[in-house]
Amino acid sequence: MSQTLASVQTLLQTRGYIADEYVAMSVYLAMKLRKPLLIEGPAGVGKTEIAKVMAQALETELIRLQCYEGLDANHAIYEWNYQHQLLYLKVAPLPPTGEYSNEDPFGKIENTLFSEKFLLKRPLLKALTQPKAPVLLIDEVDRADEEFESFLLEMLSDWQITIPEIGTIKATHIPHVILTGNRTRELSEALRRRCLYLWIDYPPFEKELAIVKSKVEQIDATLARQITAFMQELRQQRLNKVPGIAETLDWAEALAGMHIQHLEKSLVESTLGVVLKDWQDIRQTQLSLSELFEKVGIKSKWEDA
DSSP states (O other): OOOOHHHHHHHHHHTTOOOOHHHHHHHHHHHHHTOOEEEEOSTTSSHHHHHHHHHHHHTOOEEEEEOOTTOOHHHHTEEEOHHHHHHHHHHSOOOOTTSOSSSOTTHHHHHHHTSGGGEEEOHHHHHHTOSSOOEEEEETGGGSOHHHHHHHHHHHHHSEEEETTTEEEEOSSOOEEEEEEOOSSOOOHHHHHTSEEEEOOOOOHHHHHHHHHHHOTTSOHHHHHHHHHHHHHHTTSOOSSOOOHHHHHHHHHHHHHTTOOSOOHHHHHHHHHHHOOOHHHHHHHHHTHHHHHHHHSSOGGGSOO
16 A cells, blocks of 8 residues: 555544654655654653554554563464364374384374464564554563564564474565654664664643544543643653653543533642552642642633634
């Protein structure tokens, strides 16, 4: 499916993703060059959402690999279905003595055991064997061990995976690959060189406001501006866990669902658990609410647009 830069930006926007030109350009180049796109930035700024929107826009499958410490090939690439292999051994008839004069009498059984019939495809291998190019999301790749990156290099370089018992499996169609990271550790240079790069930061006021209005259609205009301004100011505080756009949308959805039209201190204080996920951050914010409201709570820019 051939795409232009304008069509990619339109595709993102029609799926509800407010994309800057540099974001659309990165997605466009990744699709055109068939290069993996490494997206880094703070948590909750929409990195994962890009892959979801791409899959919807391209009308293809989204295959997600959630990375974690200790992730290995068995969970990322493939593993053998040991239960079915054992069952096969119990019911498979043994070859008559002397049937194979110059070879292992159990050779055929062994070849069957380690065939695709008993192969469980995990996300990386599954992405290479789809009838239509999928979107492969390798989420929070920096949470996996450094050894895991070596599993990726063959795939991202040559679009193939080698299984010792079977051989090399090449991609039926090259997938669209999105890798995300929160910079919990530094990724290897070898992995970075194989990817295009995109950094997504917290959005400015107007963009975040547009996102809120787009995602929470029933929200009051004044409330949308107040929530956005409050979140913008909140991120300037010294917090252990800075809230992202995801928290802004959760808060907006919650307050809009309660038919709230404007923020009040008591309301903010009682709903901070939607926005902040650390008790010290909540306590600190509760103590500084008057100061925060003084900065953003009574400004004329909050009048209905």
